[in-house]
Amino acid sequence: MKSQDIRTKFLDFFKSKQHDIVPSAPMVLKNDPTLMFTNSGMAPFKEYFLGNATPKNNRIADSQKCLRVSGKHNDLEEVGYDTYHHTMFEMLGNWSFGDYFKKEAIAWAWELLTEVYKIDKDILYVTVFEGDEKDGTKMDQEAYDIWKQYISEDRILMGNKKDNFWEMGEQGPCGPCSEIHVDIRSAEEKAKIDGKSLVNEDHPQVVEIWNLVFMQYNRKADGSLAGLPAKHIDTGMGFERLCMVLQGVQSNYDTDVFTPLIREIETITGVGYGKDEKVDIAIRVIADHVRAVAFAIADGQLPSNNGAGYVIRRILRRAIRYGFTFLNKKEPFIYKLAETLAHQMGNAFPEIRKQDNLVHNVIKEEEASFLRTLDQGLLLLDKVIEETSGKTVSGAKAFELYDTYGFPLDLTQLIAREKGYDINEEEFNMGMKAQKDRSRAASASETSDWVILLDDEVEEFVGYDTLSVDVRLTRYRKVTTKKDGDQYQLVFNMTPFYPEGGGQVGDRGYIETPNGDVIYVIDTKKENNVIIHFTKNLPKNLNDTFKAVVNDEHRRLSASNHSATHLLHQALRTILGDHVEQKGSLVSPDYLRFDFSHFSKVDKDQLQEIEEFVNARIRENLPLEEKRNIPMQQAIDEGAIALFGEKYEDSVRAIRFGQSMELCGGTHVPQTGDIWYFKIKSEGAVAAGIRRIEAITNVAVGEYFEDVERNYDAVKQLLKNPKDIAKSVSGLQDENAALKKQIEQLLKDKAKNMKGDLKNQLQEVNGVQFLATKVDLDPNSIKDLMFELGGEINNLFLLFATAPSTDKAMLTCYISKDLANEKGYDAGKVVRELGKLIHGGGGGQNFFATAGGKNPGGIPKALERAKDYIA
């Protein structure tokens, strides 16, 4: 069965069990401080498990793109070395939100595996949670009794908390689970060792394929468990492993999920898979990592130097490094796999096909730049090795290479070993540990559990319609960070505060207590569908009714920039073309920043046209047409633009100004005239194929023009109010150039005249033609003059001093080459020593040298001393 069909069969099966089939959420998460990437199928549904939101249908199924490279679930180091772990993988899942529970989940899992996929029952094992004393949880007898109906009891195994109690992160929804394992070893091997003993023992052919989680707890910050408001089902089946079983192969990499990529790597590198374990590991690493990186880029996460972007950059560098070391690829090549991937995965995940061009360009550029760094690092490593006295290279140096050039220790070791050296690993680890301690200390934060005041309140956002409303506190918690000290996070039954999202910064403002005390809201963010207000203090009486008031200037200016962002997006697509896609956006009260895909610089004329397009829409004073809670499909049919990498609910909000229509949760001006004016401040590149425009609107434009005018007036005054400033400046430039030419000529003439005078002043001392004197010439003329004299006179020793200003002095010494070479005179030594008298230093060759200093007062003495050198 082809992988495509395996995926479809799964989704069709659960559709027949009344599940809504939804597309995969983006792999890169936004606005979730506890999780960087979707690390499991359930992550996009966290808010449903926590009871912060309700799904339209309480049965859902999908195939979710997951990434396990950081935090609690991190498989990165296994990837390539074994045949069944991945950075990015697909998780097939079915969910019940407070609907069916263990009985149905187990029955359907069994039906799908054994009747639809027709997996032989005799190769399956299941596990059941044995209970945990510390958590106070009991053995899952209920699951055991259900399993008994389907599988013989000797195939039901007990599992501990590590394997059979699933938690998404340190905190959050969790519960006992039952895993389904397959044993795909040969009959011969099975006869030797009982499969039972290999379950959960990292055997490559006895692996877990499906995890059924029975969500019923929430892990709190203090480590204790609390019951969830309702019981849920969360199942996750490893798609690539399922393909391995159904396609009768022994490794995920031998399924048609990976073989096209591996064939392509073989073609590009000329290296064959399956002959040499080291090469195979490298090929597997690359085939795996390119998927993670490509899907991250398609979801809008570009490689960068921090946060999620840095994780993506590191994954790609890991792949490049394996290619460099084991496949001998010194040129970019991984980007070439993007096309194969788009071809192969594009049906199930259209984003990878649509973003193919971008993925290709970004990876190529990243490869090229890291390969350059590798080159530099290699030179540095050569130097380090050269300076090493024994045969062990300093671990501190190896750490420096890692830290500044991204050289992993094993690469440094490999290269060093080729030259007969090893690395002091202990020292390297010390550097590594110190760095980790530093970053841990810098980001240390402590979050207390929520204190619930009103449990059953819905936390409603009313900020589209009002900026001030009476509210009650439903819960709060304290967060202490090194950077910000103590802060409180407050949640109200309703709020006018817009939480950071869609690029727009969170609202600021205050809450007022009944007796007139004011507590400032310094930021507003959303976490798992809950709107959190950040304050420095808590109100004294928590049960009061407060007045929550948004800072209207902050909001009005943010709205102005947000609406302008939509018009800019429309302008870019109209003027540059439909290929333009939003890749990032920041909307603050002060300015807006918009990143978009486009493959060349936007030139001056285009920028002007874009600006004019937006300003024309502003002048038209287009009214805001807002549609809340309309079905996603209706919005798209009406022409709304949706963004890649955004997670949309079934019902969405659409914002229209004339022909511009976008899905958007942000706040906007009531009519475009309120933007006043739109001005682009800069345009530039952010990454390969991604451009950035920064612009201002509203009062910021007023300030900008005032500033420009002030400067203009100042220049005008300096130029004595000419009619045409540009003409006047260009006249000055011409005049300046002509004057420069004249001066050059004058200096040349002066030097010529001076030459005769200086010749007359020469003295003969010990057979040397000697002159030490002050001359009033520029350094170049002095040099020319000295060499001219040298061409005419033998045995010459000259020291010329000049003082171009009251705090600048210069000494220049010329000694005929024959004198310098035969008698050991050294102009460099002369200026170095005499330079001290003018409080400076310098040097040069033995026949010509200069010194600069700060003390013209020292010149007479320097000239006087010069004779000592020949006396």
Ligand code: SER
């Ligand atoms: N959340 C569980 C897992 O990731 C099942 O989906 O294994």
